[in-house]
Amino acid sequence: MNKLEGFQNQDCQTAIEECFKEVQTKIESSFNNIYIDLDSLINEIFDVLNDKYQKCIQRSPSLINLPQIKLEDYNIFQQICQDIISIIKSKINNQVLLKEKEKELLINMSLKCEQQMIEILQQLEQKSNEKDILLEQQTLQIQQLNTQLNIQQSSTVKSTHTQSKPFNYQIIKEFSISKSYQCYALAIDNDCSTLVAGCYSTIKVFEFNQGVIKQIQTLNEHKSFVYTLNFMKKSKHFLSGSLDSSIIIWKYIQNNLWSSQQILYGHSNQINCLVINKYEDLIISGSNDNTIKFWINKNEWLCQQTIADHSSSVYGLVLNQQQNRVVSCGHDKVILIIEQSGQNTEWKVVQKMKVDQFGYRVCFIDNNMFTFSQGEKEYISVFEMNTINKLFTKTRDINIKSGSDSGNCLFPQQYINGKCILLSKNGQYINLIRKKQNGELLTEQSIHFGTNSLFGVMSDDGEYLITWDEKSKQIQIRRYKEQ
Known part of the structure; x- marks a missing residue:
């Protein structure tokens, strides 16, 4: 200077x-x-x-x-x-x-x-x-992301390797619960700590923890048989649908206790199927009154829309992973494809397919493929969407075991994405079907219960298969095991 x-x-x-x-x-x-x-x-x-x-x-x-x-x-x-x-x-x-x-x-x-x-x-x-410094931080973040990606890829490879191994579900006898009364619906929460069972018009709540099953509460709001139970994924609330045509939202209070938060009235006949979206602001219900109702949460649950394109009882409902498409089936031998149009919240029937036999169950494998189970058929049909005209058509059948069926639709199909397993109740059997890497669907295990009065659910992670059947009159718990 x-x-x-x-x-x-x-x-x-x-x-x-x-x-x-x-x-x-x-x-x-x-x-x-x-x-x-x-x-x-x-x-x-x-x-x-x-x-x-x-x-x-x-x-x-x-x-x-x-x-x-x-x-x-x-x-x-x-x-x-x-x-x-x-x-x-x-x-x-x-x-x-x-x-x-x-x-x-x-x-x-x-x-x-x-x-x-x-x-x-x-x-x-x-x-x-x-x-x-920022560049160093970004470089570090990129390295961390690459590490995570490598871990995920490694996990994917491991998962793929795991999926290639044979498996079965083995009963855990010490977990069995004797229940002489009918259990038409079962559900387990996201962390596998609470199990609920619809026993006639009551709902039994069980604590499921470290090999111990303990009943902790009985809920008595419904006036007739409880036919559907669904836990919400983000909260510990759950839904129930009944022969009395009502739907109840059960709110978790504390200390493993629940209370009725709201009762939804709108259907005029029994509730056969319920689904809830992943955001927990939409409930879709199917009933013997031939309608599908869409309920939205605006501080309280309200019926936003009713689809009345079925001419008979609605038996099965499923919502895709993208949360914008619903497939339904029923006693009228019709499959409906219902979509949400753009930013508009309105749902519209975009495709109606006639089938040979009435259908009990439907399940999305991914956004563009679903399975369909018909009564007393020894196969499950696969429907896939054409990328050009955006319409679904049947592409193949999967052989399964069934036996006589009494027309019971109350055990919905489930697809467990983490294990690539499709769970399907058919007649007297539970069929466990694995999706291979090449997209092929093959039956890995068929469990025979000796009765078609069979109800159940699988946990979200695929670790537990929980059933009640009229022959054993037990709530049985089976666990996933690789061979």
């Missing part, structure tokens, strides 16, 4: 001094020329005057005593020029002083500019350091 200031002072002083010397030289030279020219002019004038004087004397001798004018004795113009030069020099000195102040001001401004430049450079350096 001091070197810069010294250089600036010296440079400015030299330039100013040279400039003023040149100006002073030019001024003195100009004034010398001026008073020389003036003297010459005046002398010429007085020469003329003297000439006139001589002529006047000749005419008037009395004027001879007048003195003759001689300008060479006077240096008036030179004095005037010197006085003017003195004044100009004084002005120049004042201007020099002014220039000195301007120079000082310029130097100060230069110093300030330099200081500002230093500050700006420091800020830029700080920003650069911050960017370097």
